Amino acid sequence: MNKIRASVLMRHEVGLHARPSVKLTKLAKAFESRIDLGLTPEGPWVDAKSIVKVMATRAPKDSTIYFRAEGNDAKAALEALVTLVDGDFQDGP
Amino acid sequence: MDHRTHRATRRIEGRSAAPGIALAPLVRMTPVKHDARQHRSAAEEHQALVDALTASQEALGVLACEAGDDEAEAILAFQIALLEDDSLTAPAFARIAEGAAAHLAWSAAIDPEIASYEAAEDPYFRGRASDLRDLRDRVLRHLAGEADQIVPAGVIVAADDMPPSIFLATDWREGGLVLRRGSPSSHVAILARSRGVPMIVGVDVDRLDDGSEALLDGDAGLLIVDPGTEARAVYRQRRAELAEARKAMASFNGPVQTAAGEPVRVMINVTGLAELATLDPGHVDGIGLMRTEFLFHGREKLPTEEEQYRIYRRMLEWAGDKPVTIRTLDAGGDKPIAGLTQPDDMNPFLGVRGVRLSLRRPEVFRAQLRALARAAVAGNLKVMVPMVTVPEELDRCRALFEEACAELRREGIAAQMPPLGMMVEVPAAALTIEDFNADFFSIGSNDLIQYVAAASRDEPQLADLTRPSRAVFGLIGHVVNYANRAGREASLCGDLAGDPGQVAALLDQGLRIFSVAPGALGPVKAAISGYSGPAA
Numbered sequence: 001m002n003k004i005r006a007s008v009l010m011r012h013e014v015g016l017h018a019r020p021s022v023k024l025t026k027l028a029k030a031f032e033s034r035i036d037l038g039l040t041p042e043g044p045w046v047d048a049k050s051i052v053k054v055m056a057t058r059a060p061k062d063s064t065i066y067f068r069a070e071g072n073d074a075k076a077a078l079e080a081l082v083t084l085v086d087g088d089f090q091d092g093p
Numbered sequence: 094m095d096h097r098t099h100r101a102t103r104r105i106e107g108r109s110a111a112p113g114i115a116l117a118p119l120v121r122m123t124p125v126k127h128d129a130r131q132h133r134s135a136a137e138e139h140q141a142l143v144d145a146l147t148a149s150q151e152a153l154g155v156l157a158c159e160a161g162d163d164e165a166e167a168i169l170a171f172q173i174a175l176l177e178d179d180s181l182t183a184p185a186f187a188r189i190a191e192g193a194a195a196h197l198a199w200s201a202a203i204d205p206e207i208a209s210y211e212a213a214e215d216p217y218f219r220g221r222a223s224d225l226r227d228l229r230d231r232v233l234r235h236l237a238g239e240a241d242q243i244v245p246a247g248v249i250v251a252a253d254d255m256p257p258s259i260f261l262a263t264d265w266r267e268g269g270l271v272l273r274r275g276s277p278s279s280h281v282a283i284l285a286r287s288r289g290v291p292m293i294v295g296v297d298v299d300r301l302d303d304g305s306e307a308l309l310d311g312d313a314g315l316l317i318v319d320p321g322t323e324a325r326a327v328y329r330q331r332r333a334e335l336a337e338a339r340k341a342m343a344s345f346n347g348p349v350q351t352a353a354g355e356p357v358r359v360m361i362n363v364t365g366l367a368e369l370a371t372l373d374p375g376h377v378d379g380i381g382l383m384r385t386e387f388l389f390h391g392r393e394k395l396p397t398e399e400e401q402y403r404i405y406r407r408m409l410e411w412a413g414d415k416p417v418t419i420r421t422l423d424a425g426g427d428k429p430i431a432g433l434t435q436p437d438d439m440n441p442f443l444g445v446r447g448v449r450l451s452l453r454r455p456e457v458f459r460a461q462l463r464a465l466a467r468a469a470v471a472g473n474l475k476v477m478v479p480m481v482t483v484p485e486e487l488d489r490c491r492a493l494f495e496e497a498c499a500e501l502r503r504e505g506i507a508a509q510m511p512p513l514g515m516m517v518e519v520p521a522a523a524l525t526i527e528d529f530n531a532d533f534f535s536i537g538s539n540d541l542i543q544y545v546a547a548a549s550r551d552e553p554q555l556a557d558l559t560r561p562s563r564a565v566f567g568l569i570g571h572v573v574n575y576a577n578r579a580g581r582e583a584s585l586c587g588d589l590a591g592d593p594g595q596v597a598a599l600l601d602q603g604l605r606i607f608s609v610a611p612g613a614l615g616p617v618k619a620a621i622s623g624y625s626g627p628a629a
Contacts, residue, residue: 015215017217018170018171025178047180051175051177052175058215058218
């Protein structure tokens with residue numbers, strides 16, 4: 001199975017803090033694919049479903065977030081995650 | 094007959110933090126004992142941790158539903174997410190499999206996380222360390238078989254310290270609070286005074302037994318355990334007096350004057366909208382001090398201009414045409430704010446606090462000034478600046494304020510420059526008060542006293558030095574006299590104003606505007622109406 005990738009610029013004013021991280025990991029967990037998150041196209045990669053790991057990236061405002069995913073719903077997962085970050089972590093419709 | 098009635102009465106002295114009197118059972122809130130557990134088999138320890146994690150998760154879920162505000166909800170959601178994260182819990186279970194006790198395994202798993210947050214450069218992440226500690230202790234409490242600490246209603250709580258969140262979540266009724274740590278100027282003390290909950294600090298709470306009957310005298314700073322008949326009689330009399338005073342207060346609903354017929358204005362100190370909900374604006378002469386640091390405290394991010402504007406506006410709407418005096422952010426000193434104050438300040442009370450901090454963080458200050466300039470259009474707003482030491486500081490604030498007004502108007506947003514005054518709490522400012530271009534003065538007696546006496550109000554051993562002295566009254570008189578001559582208003586918003594025993598001394602100095610905690614309105618108005626002029 002192929003890994004698919006995506007990236008998105010995060011403009012959230014406080015960076016990847018608790019509130020956005022909670023939303024991101026919750027959304028990632030809704031998918032069965034393995035999903036990794038990194039701050040460069042080469043990683044290092046962390047599990048996007050782990051709040052401990054995601055918060056540990058300490059991603060500041062204006063970082064680009066890279067995702068890679070592997071699994072049946074990988075494409076849908078990355079679309080949803082990119083939409084969340086791109087929409088500044090607002091609650092979707 | 095209860096054996097307790099035969100116990101010897103014990104008198105324990107502390108320091109008064111909030112006035113009032115309570116007679117109720119004593120409940121000791123203990124910190125978590127980390128090694129109170131028996132170690133059992135690996136399977137049992139595994140199950141114990143599973144149960145503790147589940148129970149903690151459920152408790153947090155209930156709290157999140159009841160939180161009712163975004164900030165609290167965000168923190169609780171973060172804690173719940175941590176509990177659901179295998180990368181946090183898996184190492185704990187691995188240690189248990191190797192033979193470790195559940196509580197040690199859990200601490201070993203979460204402590205490095207806490208340490209990494211504590212070491213973070215970003216103050217926001219450092220602030221999250223306390224959320225993780227809170228989570229660690231919650232799980233440890235479950236492991237130790239202690240349920241979540243829910244404070245029962247109407248008791249006297251004895252504890253090392255109490256976070257404002259727990260204070261606010263408690264039904265105090267006729268109860269009270271006894272703390273080892275904390276000070277009369279701590280957040281909890283301010284909340285206790287504003288809600289009329291008697292409170293004392295500086296008490297060795299280890300000597301107190303759960304369940305004893307106790308009499309808490311918040312005015313005298315005294316706790317009487319297993320009070321005798323005599324103390325109970327005093328209590329009943331004091332309750333009757335308080336009820337009388339409350340009744341008298343009803344007759345002090347409107348304007349108050351001295352026995353000689355001189356009008357005196359009495360305003361209130363508040364920290365937010367919650368306190369106003371139960372108050373009738375008709376009973377006060379306005380808000381003499383709104384402490385904005387509570388809008389900034391314990392949050393994930395600083396409040397935006399829009400958020401501040403809405404709160405300020407609602408206060409002005411509450412007050413109608415009466416004045417609302419909003420103090421710009423007074424962070425620092427004993428009021429640190431994550432992401433704003435300097436964590437390594439050597440001596441916070443003599444450090445970068447109040448206006449000193451605002452002028453160094455113009456982006457935060459600017460948002461507050463813009464919010465205030467917008468709110469000024471909606472009512473009788475006055476703005477004052479804390480910790481002013483030299484005239485240039487106030488001049489710079491005025492220039493920034495005018496700039497914010499001009500900027501808003503250019504953006505087509507209605508804005509107006511309100512009267513700009515200063516807090517007088519630094520002796521240097523009090524001594525040279527005539528040099529300041531302030532539209533009004535508000536004396537902050539808490540800081541003034543400790544700066545004049547060079548004695549911390551948080552040091553119990555120096556309580557004698559931090560009583561108001563002739564030096565302090567001399568400075569107050571100097572400021573009030575100058576204000577009267579210059580045709581400007583001078584008020585006093587420190588705890589001194591809310592102490593009925595000091596009212597006459599303040600009136601002697603010419604003070605005619607008091608600003609007090611809502612709970613002190615009645616007693617202070619009563620003291621004013623009994624004043625017939627300076628003692629001969």
